Amino acid sequence: MGKVEIILPKMGESVAEATVTNWLVALGDKVEIEDGLLEIATDKVDSEIPSTHDGVLIEMLCKEGDIVQVGQAVAIIEIEGEAEKETVLQTQNISSTKQEIEENNFTPQTGNTNQTSSLEVKSTEKIISTKENFYSPLVRSIAQKEGLTISELDNLCGTGKNNRVTKADVLDHLLAKQTDHKTVTPQQINEDLLKTQTIGETKPVINNPNNQIVEMGRVRKLIAKHMLKSKQVAPHVTSFVEADVTNMVRWRNKVKNEFFEKEGIKITFTPLFIEAVAKTLKDFPMVNISIDGDNIIIKKNINIGMAVALPSGNLIVPVIKNADTLNLLGITQKVNELSDKARRNKLTQNDVSDGTFTITNAGTFGNIMGTPIINQPEVAILATGVIEKKPAVIETLEGDVIAIRHKIFLSMSYDHRVVDGMLGGSFLRRVADYLENFDFNRQIW
Numbered sequence: 001m002g003k004v005e006i007i008l009p010k011m012g013e014s015v016a017e018a019t020v021t022n023w024l025v026a027l028g029d030k031v032e033i034e035d036g037l038l039e040i041a042t043d044k045v046d047s048e049i050p051s052t053h054d055g056v057l058i059e060m061l062c063k064e065g066d067i068v069q070v071g072q073a074v075a076i077i078e079i080e081g082e083a084e085k086e087t088v089l090q091t092q093n094i095s096s097t098k099q100e101i102e103e104n105n106f107t108p109q110t111g112n113t114n115q116t117s118s119l120e121v122k123s124t125e126k127i128i129s130t131k132e133n134f135y136s137p138l139v140r141s142i143a144q145k146e147g148l149t150i151s152e153l154d155n156l157c158g159t160g161k162n163n164r165v166t167k168a169d170v171l172d173h174l175l176a177k178q179t180d181h182k183t184v185t186p187q188q189i190n191e192d193l194l195k196t197q198t199i200g201e202t203k204p205v206i207n208n209p210n211n212q213i214v215e216m217g218r219v220r221k222l223i224a225k226h227m228l229k230s231k232q233v234a235p236h237v238t239s240f241v242e243a244d245v246t247n248m249v250r251w252r253n254k255v256k257n258e259f260f261e262k263e264g265i266k267i268t269f270t271p272l273f274i275e276a277v278a279k280t281l282k283d284f285p286m287v288n289i290s291i292d293g294d295n296i297i298i299k300k301n302i303n304i305g306m307a308v309a310l311p312s313g314n315l316i317v318p319v320i321k322n323a324d325t326l327n328l329l330g331i332t333q334k335v336n337e338l339s340d341k342a343r344r345n346k347l348t349q350n351d352v353s354d355g356t357f358t359i360t361n362a363g364t365f366g367n368i369m370g371t372p373i374i375n376q377p378e379v380a381i382l383a384t385g386v387i388e389k390k391p392a393v394i395e396t397l398e399g400d401v402i403a404i405r406h407k408i409f410l411s412m413s414y415d416h417r418v419v420d421g422m423l424g425g426s427f428l429r430r431v432a433d434y435l436e437n438f439d440f441n442r443q444i445w
Contacts, residue, residue, distance in 0.1 A: 002081055004053050011042060011349035016167060018042045020066045020074070029057050037075055040068075041218065045316070045347050055079035067164065069138060142170050163312060170181075172229065217443055219314045230376045234415040238371045240426050241410050243432035245387060247440045248272055249406040255444065259431040262445075271332040273359055273384055276302050276434035280321040281357060284427045287419060288356050288413070290377040297416060305355035305375060306335065308342040309364070316342050317375060329444055370408040379419055381430065385409040423431040 008018060018040040025037055036048035043243065061075040062068050143153055148170070156173055158165035252267060259267045264388070281288045281302045288296045302324040305317040318338035323331060341347045357378055362370035363386035369384040385408055392405040410432055414424040 001284060002079050003058070004077045004079055005057065006049065006075040006077060008036060008040070008049065008068050008070055008072050008074055011047070015042050015070070015349055017067050017069050017234065019164070020062050020064050020068060021046065022064060022265050023060065024048070025057050027057055031055060031057055042349060044231060045349055045352050047348055049074060049331065051077060053077050053079045055151045058064065067166075068176075086317060097301050138167055139165055139170055142167065142174075146170075147172055149175075152253065154379075162231065172225070180193045198206060217312075217314075219312075223315060226376065227373050230374050231398060233376065234374050234379070235417060236371075236374065236413050237416045237419075237421065237424065238411055238413045239421070239428050240369060241432045242358055243406050243408050243410060243435050244392065244405050245282060245435050245438070246406040246436055248438040249387060251440050251442065254440075259332075259444065263329070265333065265336040267332050268335070269384075269387070270306060270361065271328060271335050272319060272435070272438070273361075273382075274306065274323055274331050274335070275328055276431050277304055277357060278302050279434055280430045282324055283430055287380050287414070287417065287427050288380055290356075291379065291415070291418060301354070301356065303354050304354045305352075305358040305378075307340070307358060307360035308339055316347065316352065317355060317358055318342055318351045319353065357381070361382065363408070369411045371411060372413050373416055374413055379415040379417075380424070380427070381413050382428075383413075385411070404426055 011018065019042075020038055021041050022039040023037070024039065025031055025035070031051040032054050033052065034050045037051050038049050040047060040049060041266055055077040056077045057075060060074075061072075061076065062074050068074055139153070153165060153170075156165050156169050158169055214378055231306050240401045248269070252269065252272070256267055259265075278368065281304075286296075288299045288302060290299065290390075301322055303319050303321045304323045305319045307315050307317050309315055318341070320326070320331065320334045320338070326334065338347070338351060341351065355375065355378060358372075358375040358381045359368070360370070360372050360381060360383050362368075362372075363385045368388070369385040372383045374381050387408045389404050389407050390407045391402050392407065394403045394405070410428060412424060412428045412431075414427075417425075
């Protein structure tokens with residue numbers, strides 16, 4: 001009989017730890033390859049860790065609520081025969097990946113390295129976990145390296161399970177400290193700004209029989225913190241345009257039944273919006289960027305996220321990678337696949353990472369337009385409103401006529417640090433142009 005360790009795999013470039021939320025099997029249970037062993041949660045998505053072999057679960061190396069690191073063993077499976085050498089090598093490679101991540105990935109961006117900062121003073125105080133406050137090895141390592149005290153960690157509002165402090169919480173705190181160090185505002189204003197970095201009550205909750213108090217869930221806390229950070233970091237500007245999408249609507253109505261019969265999936269307007277945005281991002285590459293301090297990072301890949309509302313009421317943004325290289329059929333298949341996975345809570349870390357631009361559909365709820373919040377670290381987000389029939393003036397060779405047309409409002413919020421009004425407005429107008437000039441006679445297959 002051999003034994004195989006089940007390792008927490010790498011789940012994305014910026015993900016180094018996960019919280020164990022639920023064991024799906026019990027000690028002594030037989031498992032088959034690809035059977036789910038346990039459920040984990042990261043800052044972005046929940047997922048399952050599958051078994052890599054057929055065998056019997058003989059040891060659980062972590063319990064529900066534990067925070068485990070990439071490359072760490074979470075379970076031991078007993079298998080027939082001896083463990084293969086390649087399995088041992090795989091374990092060593094993953095451990096090496098973990099070491100590289102810990103050494104290279106977790107130094108927060110603190111601006112100009114030539115500038116003297118309070119963050120440069122390293123603390124000799126040893127960071128430990130207590131019964132009341134648990135800190136993962138990664139959190140303790142970052143805190144020790146950046147000179148954070150135990151009291152600072154204790155005062156952070158954790159967004160992990162059971163309000164545990166995560167790596168993201170520590171990095172957000174360090175960024176806030178660096179920002180405050182650079183400002184010339186009075187100390188009291190700095191303290192007030194720092195308070196807005198956390199999610200929670202600043203005043204005691206008054207018990208009122210007419211009120212119901214419901215604690216935010218883990219995902220809602222993360223969304224709230226992400227939205228708040230985006231508004232604090234990026235000066236938002238929103239532009240609007242109305243587009244005549246009559247040809248696009250008529251074309252979809254013409255092909256939707258045949259498309260469903262051939263492909264077994266529906267073609268909605270979302271793939272058409274994504275196609276137009278992908279073309280426009282190629283025309284305006286300075287919108288397909290992110291900011292790192294004083295540097296602008298121009299992304300070569302066009303990865304478009306689409307906001308999906310879950311049955312729970314929360315939002316998640318799966319990403320269509322390299323959307324500009326896909327034809328309309330490919331985009332439609334990917335949209336349906338990711339939407340289905342999102343609603344079944346089956347998205348992986350790769351499904352929600354590396355987005356460069358986001359589209360959100362306010363029209364789903366009957367709204368004519370919206371002012372969306374930028375999905376950091378991107379610099380722009382497009383909202384599509386509801387498509388409505390409206391009377392419009394049409395220019396013809398015989399003169400102007402009034403006709404019924406399908407109209408939609410598009411709105412785009414963008415980061416005014418790097419996208420000015422001319423670039424943002426021109427980009428939005430180009431998206432509308434692609435939609436308005438939709439070819440009614442185009443073929444899919």
